[in-house]
Amino acid sequence: MAITFTGGVQVPAMLGNGAVTQHLFSLENSLGSRVDVDVRRLIVQNDPIAALTSVMPQVKVSRGVSISGGVLLDKAAFLTTQTSDAFVKLRSAMGEGSPIIATQGDIIWQQYAGRVHTAVEQVIGSDENQLPRLIDSDSFDLKLRPGESLLVTVVGATVASNATLANNWSIGCVWEEDAKSTFAISGTVTLSAVPVSGARVIVMESDNVAGANMFMRETIVTGAGGTWASSILTGKVGAAFVQYETGGTYYTAPGSPYLS
Amino acid sequence: MAGTFSAASFRTLGTAATPHNLLTIENIDATKLVTIRRITVQLDATAVLTAVMPQVKASRATAVPTGGTALNKAQFDTANASNANTIVRGATASDGGAASAITATAGTSIWQQYCMRMHTVVGQVLAPDNNVLPLLVESKNFILRQNQALLIQIVAAVGTSNPATNHWFCNVVWDED
Numbered sequence: 105m106a107i108t109f110t111g112g113v114q115v116p117a118m119l120g121n122g123a124v125t126q127h128l129f130s131l132e133n134s135l136g137s138r139v140d141v142d143v144r145r146l147i148v149q150n151d152p153i154a155a156l157t158s159v160m161p162q163v164k165v166s167r168g169v170s171i172s173g174g175v176l177l178d179k180a181a182f183l184t185t186q187t188s189d190a191f192v193k194l195r196s197a198m199g200e201g202s203p204i205i206a207t208q209g210d211i212i213w214q215q216y217a218g219r220v221h222t223a224v225e226q227v228i229g230s231d232e233n234q235l236p237r238l239i240d241s242d243s244f245d246l247k248l249r250p251g252e253s254l255l256v257t258v259v260g261a262t263v264a265s266n267a268t269l270a271n272n273w274s275i276g277c278v279w280e281e282d283a284k285s286t287f288a289i290s291g292t293v294t295l296s297a298v299p300v301s302g303a304r305v306i307v308m309e310s311d312n313v314a315g316a317n318m319f320m321r322e323t324i325v326t327g328a329g330g331t332w333a334s335s336i337l338t339g340k341v342g343a344a345f346v347q348y349e350t351g352g353t354y355y356t357a358p359g360s361p362y363l364s
Numbered sequence: 365m366a367g368t369f370s371a372a373s374f375r376t377l378g379t380a381a382t383p384h385n386l387l388t389i390e391n392i393d394a395t396k397l398v399t400i401r402r403i404t405v406q407l408d409a410t411a412v413l414t415a416v417m418p419q420v421k422a423s424r425a426t427a428v429p430t431g432g433t434a435l436n437k438a439q440f441d442t443a444n445a446s447n448a449n450t451i452v453r454g455a456t457a458s459d460g461g462a463a464s465a466i467t468a469t470a471g472t473s474i475w476q477q478y479c480m481r482m483h484t485v486v487g488q489v490l491a492p493d494n495n496v497l498p499l500l501v502e503s504k505n506f507i508l509r510q511n512q513a514l515l516i517q518i519v520a521a522v523g524t525s526n527p528a529t530n531h532w533f534c535n536v537v538w539d540e541d
Contacts, residue, residue: 159408159531160489162375162459166438211372212438213535216406216491227488236370236402236537238502239440244368244401247441261375261460 108139109189109281110182115196117151120271124260127204128163129275130171130195132253135319136309137191138337139281141248146234147276148256150217151227154270160219161260161271165234167209167248168255171195174204189281191250196275206255212246217273231276250284250337251317289342290333295355299330303348307334310341367444368401370537371435373454374461378530382520385466386420386455387534388429390513393449398508399539400501404493405516407479411529417481418520418530422496424508425468425515432466433457440537447540460531468515496534 115129128148133141148163174195179188197204215232234256238244248254256275260266293303303326310318321342324332336342348355373387386405391398405420432453437446453466477494496516497506508514516534520526 157410157485159375159410159460160491162533164372167442210436210438212370212440213537214372214533215493216408218489218491219408220488221410221482221485222487225487228490230490230492232491233493236404236535238401238537241502245441246368247443249442252442259459 106283107280108283109186111179111188112276112278113177113179113194115177115275116198117272117274118196118198120266120268121203122263122266122268124263126197126258126266127206127255128197128258128273129256130168130204130206130253131248131277131279132171132193133248133250134191134193135251135317136321137189137250138286139189139192139283141192142245142280142282143235143248143254144239144280145278147231148215148217148234149229149232149274151229151272152219152270153272154267155221155223156219156265156270157221158265159261160216161258161265162214163217163234164214164257164259165212166255168206168253169209171204171206171253171255173202175202192281208255208257285338286335287338288333288335289344290331291344293326293330293332293346293348295348300348301326301328301330303330303346305332306345308343309336313341366540368440368537368539369437369446370535371437371452373435373534374456375459376454376456376532377460377528378526378532379463380527381523382526383470384518384526385468385515386518386532387516387536388425388432388453388466388468388513389508389536389538390428390451391449391508392428392451392511393447394510396447396449397541398450400497400506400508400514401537401539402502403497403516403534403536405477405479405496405532405534406491406494408489408531409481409529411482411527412485413481413525414483415525416521417478418518418526419476420479420494420496421470421473421476421517421519423471423473423515425513426471427469428511429453429466429468429513429515431464433464450540452536468513470515470517
């Protein structure tokens with residue numbers, strides 16, 4: 105298809121968590137997205153301000169699942185004429201009491217990010233590649249399809265390896281959004297054959313008519329003429345349900361069958 | 365191409381022996397090719413070493429490796445599945461865990477790399493990517509055909525140059541056709 109958005113995010117410094125595992129960052133292409141996400145760069149930096157004489161933590165990247173928590177981050181556009189898909193979400197562990205909850209997948213790449221054996225002299229900050237640099241090229245896509253996520257996790261040998269007041273983590277990420285093809289669905293809501301405005305049309309999308317990976321795509325409030333329109337990813341199926349209230353009376357209609 | 369895939373070893377402790385096989389990737393498929401696109405090694409050595417540091421050497425193993433721990437393979441695109449005949453082996457089954465030795469013999473060295481050592485245990489320890497194949501394999505094909513394997517091996521001047529205070533890991537990314 106076509107690249108509809110190129111953007112980046114730079115996560116402010118995050119403190120270590122004094123545990124052997126800390127999820128620092130996630131990039132989620134949630135169900136409902138109308139794009140594939142191609143990750144073009146992912147780097148981590150750490151400024152360790154306290155001495156660590158044992159092995160430094162590893163920073164591991166995987167396709168994480170069951171991601172929640174953290175802090176949602178703003179997305180910066182390379183071109184202000186482009187808009188990111190709202191279902192593409194970025195999270196960081198920034199802020200006390202807001203950890204990312206997630207489960208790691210198979211490790212794609214990993215990286216050490218530095219330590220100070222003794223706290224003397226200059227400490228240099230350098231970009232540490234969390235994914236192989238060949239993804240800079242259009243020839244090699246690290247692709248997140250709708251429903252897939254990337255997760256960055258610190259793994260320490262001991263809790264002391266990622267001490268709260270010692271490690272100051274930062275993440276940078278750049279990605280592209282590649283539009284996927286869709287098909288249109290639409291209709292008109294009527295009551296006693298008269299079109300009604302203000303009815304709520306709930307659009308569901310699923311992998312198949314059995315409802316696999318079903319989610320609510322959007323809720324549409326009908327305008328004048330009672331019309332509504334939405335889109336469904338090519339290869340998926342969609343369904344719509346209606347609710348309408350007037351004068352304290354609620355109306356509904358039989359749900360439409362899955363459409364494909 | 366059938367896809368791009370990667371694997372990462374667990375953090376592997378030095379064995380106080382030389383050589384020390386760190387990672388292998390092998391292709392045992394009669395019809396498919398494996399093209400290596402990048403392979404890196406990192407080391408965090410937490411103890412003093414005043415002698416010459418170990419070299420990390422890449423070579424085609426003289427035979428298909430055995431032993432070790434089969435590593436999970438990650439997908440760059442979940443629409444593509446890695447061939448079961450592409451096998452990546454690491455030398456431990458967990459970060460800092462007990463050794464699971466890879467049995468493989470090095471062939472002619474293709475590329476080699478120093479990583480780091482601590483002459484005195486003072487100051488910052490950096491974590492650069494250490495390339496154990498030249499970067500040009502990103503665009504120039506380095507191919508493993510049937511029953512060929514790439515071996516990443518640590519070669520120390522003496523065994524004591526690779527003590528258990530050496531913490532190694534290795535990453536590899538490849539294409540399958």
